[in-house]
Amino acid sequence: MTGLMVWRHPRPRGVAGRCIGRADVPVDPRKAKRLAHRIRRAARRDGAAREVWTSPLRRGADVGRWLARWGWLHHVDPRLSELDFGAWDGQAWDTIGAAEVDAWCAAFASHAPGGGESVTVLMARCAAFMSAHPDAWVVGHAGWINAAARVMRGLPPPSVASEWPAPVGYGVAWRASNSRGAESQ
Template identity: 65%
Template sequence: MVAPLIVWRHPQPVGAQGRCVGRVDLPVDRRKAKRLAHRIRQRVRREAWARVVVTSPLARSAEVGRWLARWGFEHRIDARLCELDFGRWDGRCWADVGAAELGAWTNAFADHAPGGGESVRELMARCRSFLEELGDAPLCAVGHAGWINAARWVAAGELHPLSAAEWPAAVPYAAAVSFFSNSGGAESQ
C-alpha cells in the first residue's frame, strides 16, 4: 500500500436485521446515505485529499458514492469491495441456515465457502488485490464489514484466520477504518 486509505462501512441497510447479508442488494435509507456522504466530504476537505470515492456496486455502499458524485466527487465502483458472497445463504434468516451448515463453515473458516459462495480466503485475496493496486494519493472508500475485517488481516500481514473465533466483531455502520501505508496496519476511527 502506497498511500493512506479510509474505508467507511455503509449505513445500515433496510431489512437486514437477523439476516445473512452478503451480496443481497438491500436498499439504504437515503438520509443515512447522505449523512455518511457528508461526513466523508468533510474529512476529504479537512485532509485536502482528492475528491474521489470508491464504493462497492451494492446499493448500500453505492448510494453514498452517488451523493458524493452530486457534490462533485469522482465516484468509482469496484466489485472487489463487495461483501463476502454467502451463496444460497444470502438474504436468508440466520436461524434458517442450520447448525450443521454453520458448523461446517466455522470448522474450516478460511476455506469453506458458506452457502456455496466464497471463502474467507477468497475474500482476503480480493482485499489484497485492491490494497496492492492503490496509487500514491490518499483514498476514501465505502465498503462492507466483512471486507473491512478481511482487509485488516491483509494489512497486518496475516495469512488468514485459523478459526471463526479469531474473526473480529463487525465495524459499526457508518464507522471508518484507516489503513496506513507506513505502519502496514489499520485503526478504527
C-alpha cells in the same frame, strides 16, 4: 495523509436476523447522504482527493452517488463487495442449518458458506484492490473491512471463526496507514 480509508456503509433496511453478503439491500437515503457529508468533511480536513470507491451494492454505492452529485469521482469496483454467502445470502440465520454454519466456522478460511466464496478468496480480493489503490477512500462492508485489516497486518486468513473480529459499526471509518498499520477513526 496517505493510506486506505474505508467507511462502513449506513445500516441497511430490513436485515435484522438475516445473513447479508451480496444481497443488494437498501439504505435510508438520508443516512446515505449523512455519511456522504461526513466523508466530504473528512476529505477536506485531510486534504484528500475528491474521489471515492464503492462496491456495486446499493448500501455503499448510494453514498458514492451522493458524493458524485457534489463533484466527486465515484468508481464502482466489484472487488469491494461483501463476502458472497451463496445460497445463504438473504436467508434468516435461523433457517440455515446449524451443521452448515458449524462446518463454516470450523474451516473458516477455506469453507465457502452456501456455496459462495471463502474468506481466503475475500482476502485475495482485498489484497488486489489495496495493491492497485493503496490510498483510496472507500465506502465498504464489514467483512471486507475485517479482511483488509488482516491483509494490512500481514495476517493469514483465520482458521476458525472465533479469530474473526466483530464488525465495525455502521458509518464508522477505518484507516489503513501505509506506514503505521491500521487505526480506527
